[in-house]
Amino acid sequence: MKTEGKKYIHWQENAQPVWKKIVVESHLPDSLAPLRELSKNLWWVWNTPAEKLFEYIDKEMWNECAHNPVVMLDLVSFKRFRELENDSRFMADMNHVYGQFMQYLEERKDPGNMQIAYFSMEYGLHDSLKIYSGGLGMLAGDYLKEASDMKVNLVAVGLLYRFGYFKQALNLHGEQMANYEFQDFSKIPVQPVLDEKGGWLKIEVDLPGRRLAARIWQVNIGAIKLYLLDADLPENQEQDRHITHHLYGGDNENRLKQEILLGIGGIRALEKLGHHADLYHCNEGHAAFIGIERLAGIMEKHGLNFTEAKEVVRSSTIFTTHTPVPAGHDSFHDNQFKYYMESFPGRLGLDWETFSKLGKAKSHEDHFNMSYLASNLSQGINGVSKLHGAVSKTVLKELYQGYLKEELEIGYVTNGVHYSSWTAQEWKNIHKEYFGEEFPKNQLDFDVWNHIYQAPEEKIWELRKTLRAKLINYIKERFSDSWVKRNENPKLITEVKNKLDPNALTIGFARRFATYKRGYLLFRDLDRLSKIVNNPERPVQFIFAGKAHPADKAGQDLIKYIVEISRRPEFVGKILFIQNYDINLAKMLLQGVDVWLNTPTRPLEASGTSGMKGVMNGTLHFSVLDGWWVEGYRKDAGWALPAERTYDVQDFQDELDAETIYNILEEEIVETFYDRNKEGVSAEWVDIIKNTIAQVAPHFTTGRMMQDYHERYYLPQFERSRNMVNENFKWAKELAAWKLKISSVWDQIELKKTEVADGAHNVMKIGQDYPVRVEVDLKGLSCDEVGLELVITENGTREEPQIVEILHFEADACEGSVCCFKLNYHPVHPGSFNYGFRLYPKNEGLPHRQDFKYIKWL
Numbered sequence: 001m002k003t004e005g006k007k008y009i010h011w012q013e014n015a016q017p018v019w020k021k022i023v024v025e026s027h028l029p030d031s032l033a034p035l036r037e038l039s040k041n042l043w044w045v046w047n048t049p050a051e052k053l054f055e056y057i058d059k060e061m062w063n064e065c066a067h068n069p070v071v072m073l074d075l076v077s078f079k080r081f082r083e084l085e086n087d088s089r090f091m092a093d094m095n096h097v098y099g100q101f102m103q104y105l106e107e108r109k110d111p112g113n114m115q116i117a118y119f120s121m122e123y124g125l126h127d128s129l130k131i132y133s134g135g136l137g138m139l140a141g142d143y144l145k146e147a148s149d150m151k152v153n154l155v156a157v158g159l160l161y162r163f164g165y166f167k168q169a170l171n172l173h174g175e176q177m178a179n180y181e182f183q184d185f186s187k188i189p190v191q192p193v194l195d196e197k198g199g200w201l202k203i204e205v206d207l208p209g210r211r212l213a214a215r216i217w218q219v220n221i222g223a224i225k226l227y228l229l230d231a232d233l234p235e236n237q238e239q240d241r242h243i244t245h246h247l248y249g250g251d252n253e254n255r256l257k258q259e260i261l262l263g264i265g266g267i268r269a270l271e272k273l274g275h276h277a278d279l280y281h282c283n284e285g286h287a288a289f290i291g292i293e294r295l296a297g298i299m300e301k302h303g304l305n306f307t308e309a310k311e312v313v314r315s316s317t318i319f320t321t322h323t324p325v326p327a328g329h330d331s332f333h334d335n336q337f338k339y340y341m342e343s344f345p346g347r348l349g350l351d352w353e354t355f356s357k358l359g360k361a362k363s364h365e366d367h368f369n370m371s372y373l374a375s376n377l378s379q380g381i382n383g384v385s386k387l388h389g390a391v392s393k394t395v396l397k398e399l400y401q402g403y404l405k406e407e408l409e410i411g412y413v414t415n416g417v418h419y420s421s422w423t424a425q426e427w428k429n430i431h432k433e434y435f436g437e438e439f440p441k442n443q444l445d446f447d448v449w450n451h452i453y454q455a456p457e458e459k460i461w462e463l464r465k466t467l468r469a470k471l472i473n474y475i476k477e478r479f480s481d482s483w484v485k486r487n488e489n490p491k492l493i494t495e496v497k498n499k500l501d502p503n504a505l506t507i508g509f510a511r512r513f514a515t516y517k518r519g520y521l522l523f524r525d526l527d528r529l530s531k532i533v534n535n536p537e538r539p540v541q542f543i544f545a546g547k548a549h550p551a552d553k554a555g556q557d558l559i560k561y562i563v564e565i566s567r568r569p570e571f572v573g574k575i576l577f578i579q580n581y582d583i584n585l586a587k588m589l590l591q592g593v594d595v596w597l598n599t600p601t602r603p604l605e606a607s608g609t610s611g612m613k614g615v616m617n618g619t620l621h622f623s624v625l626d627g628w629w630v631e632g633y634r635k636d637a638g639w640a641l642p643a644e645r646t647y648d649v650q651d652f653q654d655e656l657d658a659e660t661i662y663n664i665l666e667e668e669i670v671e672t673f674y675d676r677n678k679e680g681v682s683a684e685w686v687d688i689i690k691n692t693i694a695q696v697a698p699h700f701t702t703g704r705m706m707q708d709y710h711e712r713y714y715l716p717q718f719e720r721s722r723n724m725v726n727e728n729f730k731w732a733k734e735l736a737a738w739k740l741k742i743s744s745v746w747d748q749i750e751l752k753k754t755e756v757a758d759g760a761h762n763v764m765k766i767g768q769d770y771p772v773r774v775e776v777d778l779k780g781l782s783c784d785e786v787g788l789e790l791v792i793t794e795n796g797t798r799e800e801p802q803i804v805e806i807l808h809f810e811a812d813a814c815e816g817s818v819c820c821f822k823l824n825y826h827p828v829h830p831g832s833f834n835y836g837f838r839l840y841p842k843n844e845g846l847p848h849r850q851d852f853k854y855i856k857w858l
């Protein structure tokens with residue numbers, strides 16, 4: 001045998017495996033075709049029964065695919081499909097869900113007659129669609145879902161990023177690694193938009209010396225279509241293919257190119273797709289070029305001049321600003337801006353100088369500001385909370401010289417969250433039980449939410465327990481996977497897992513790690529923190545998560561610091577940082593933690609939305625009174641740190657705020673949570689939950705937000721913009737002509753005389769009348785084309801004078817081109833004041849004074 005065998009020994013040198021490629025496409029049996037259809041519309045994301053269908057197919061696979069049904073349906077075995085076909089319960093469920101889906105679409109077949117085009121740089125819809133980075137995107141995503149639910153006729157435009165925003169991984173030292181993953185567009189819920197001949201629908205925009213092409217993709221969000229532009233095409237120059245590679249990646253120049261594509265390309269895409277929207281909503285200044293492209297389009301198509309077209313564009317545009325610091329607003333240096341935009345003024349019949357004024361507040365500025373552009377081309381401007389509306393007046397006030405800040409026509413619509421996307425199914429069931437079967441369709445009936453007071457306290461307590469336990473399990477899985485990957489000490493992993501306690505008071509803090517959000521505040525006194533978390537009878541645990549922008553070193557250092565603290569023996573399993581904050585983690589956290597903590601530096605949190613996601617789930621909010629919480633906070637419905645700053649020095653303010661946080665934690669939050677009755681329930685805690693749901697939650701849904709946008713902006717602007725275009729733009733032309741007339745003589749207007757009777761020596765007596773008379777040479781304007789007002793302000797020390805009173809003069813022609821203004825001043829308040837006479841152009845057709853910014857202080 002031995003010698004026999006030897007014969008067969010030889011060296012195999014050419015026996016490497018040879019692989020040939022075949023692709024076997026999964027075959028979904030016809031009977032399961034509804035699954036494919038459901039996978040292509042994000043409706044399933046906020047309809048739990050639909051989501052459950054996918055999960056049921058193969059739970060493990062569903063998690064491995066990160067809840068992406070497009071990927072999953074390609075992976076499921078034919079055998080499993082056959083099983084499902086024979087699973088009568090599954091088939092019944094699927095057909096039921098599919099029936100509901102079809103009915104939902106059917107009910108939205110006839111769109112309303114006011115179409116809104118919505119533009120945003122990012123949209124947070126589902127983790128498989130990596131076109132969001134944080135709050136701005138989440139808001140836009142929720143808004144689209146709500147638009148679908150509320151049958152609003154809206155189309156949305158954005159960009160499709162090849163690598164999206166980064167995935168966060170932390171190494172052993174807590175250093176953030178930003179991983180950009182290549183997106184295979186065939187595996188995400190986007191579909192090509194084709195023309196009649198089956199070719200891909202594309203648009204082009206001009207870049208210096210070349211054209212940039214982009215193809216159009218479509219995302220279905222219920223009945224809403226979101227169109228995404230993608231420049232990663234072989235016909236583009238290599239460098240231009242990168243334009244849509246990263247969200248908020250690259251340099252300022254790339255940002256400019258992205259914004260050209262979003263604004264100018266976006267309008268062209270809608271044109272190609274045959275959408276002629278009535279209103280254009282610019283979500284943040286990124287998309288402000290929509291105004292420019294529309295101006296050019298209207299001028300070319302209807303033969304209007306620039307000022308006429310501007311009336312049309314302004315009346316139909318709404319600009320929502322989200323950024324409370326001036327530096328946060330995109331702007332581009334003149335040289336760079338001119339290099340890219342040089343051809344534009346020609347299309348608008350303007351010279352470069354005039355054109356560039358559209359993005360400037362003062363002529364000597366050397367940057368073109370996108371928020372200024374958006375403001376100049378929008379009738380409606382709003383911030384995203386009441387406080388932020390006021391803050392935005394400061395940010396934009398340079399644009400409206402001659403007006404006091406408080407007079408500015410900058411309103412607000414407080415953000416909201418999409419109820420069905422963020423509320424746990426367990427809560428949805430309770431809500432249906434107590435608010436009625438119609439819920440959440442009737443969520444705008446705020447009284448309905450009061451029925452939560454009828455729910456038994458044990459039921460709510462149990463529900464919270466269930467959700468917390470779910471979260472703790474999820475976290476154990478999620479963090480141990482990532483810790484194993486980074487070769488974390490197995491002992492530490494076990495220790496954390498053992499210490500995480502599904503019954504402990506659990507507090508969450510997750511958001512972008514920008515310094516203003518002050519993630520460090522909790523750690524100012526580690527001894528005290530340690531006592532709080534390690535109390536054996538009343539344990540507390542903190543879960544942190546969040547990404548820092550790759551260019552934000554301070555934010556990354558903060559993450560590192562928290563990770564280091566979480567490894568100290570006294571904090572292991574008590575303070576945990578979970579990497580890669582995404583929508584799914586946000587959902588688990590906001591449904592599962594007991595308290596959501598937010599510690600921004602006032603007034604830098606424009607709105608904040610994560611806390612609203614919490615309150616939908618009875619997660620109690622504990623935050624600085626900033627952003628939405630100024631409006632949301634009620635006594636016994638959460639906790640607040642005072643709104644007023646005590647110190648100018650940030651470090652002192654931080655110290656004070658940290659102290660307050662510890663006090664509230666120790667004396668109120670921990671105390672209340674562990675104050676149990678004999679059933680083991682904290683009745684007071686449940687009361688606070690009920691107050692939160694009855695009094696806070698109803699006001700922070702995207703439903704309420706959509707309603708506010710309609711009432712404050714969409715409906716009035718729809719009517720006015722209609723009137724602008726009627727009868728071949730008659731009114732636009734008249735108004736434009738009038739504005740031209742005013743502006744041509746404005747600088748020559750001359751004050752002739754002012755007389756304040758008996759007001760000698762500038763001392764007046766209360767109760768007496770002081771006739772005031774002002775004569776102005778209007779240089780040919782008639783007396784009723786201008787208004788004159790007496791503006792009285794406090795003579796205080798404040799930087800910005802506060803208005804005490806504004807009184808309007810009566811006007812009479814006196815002689816020639818001179819107009820006499822008369823007023824009887826009747827002082828009622830004692831004190832020392834400043835006063836001034838202010839002349840402004842007057843026309844009933846203006847939606848508000850700053851629509852035509854001319855002003856003259858006499």
Ligand SMILES: *Cc1c(COP(=O)(O)O)cnc(C)c1O
Nearest residue numbers: 134135511582583586608609610
């Ligand atoms: C809601 C949400 C945000 C925004 O939260 P803020 O409270 O505004 O900071 C950011 N990221 C994700 C994943 C979210 O779900």
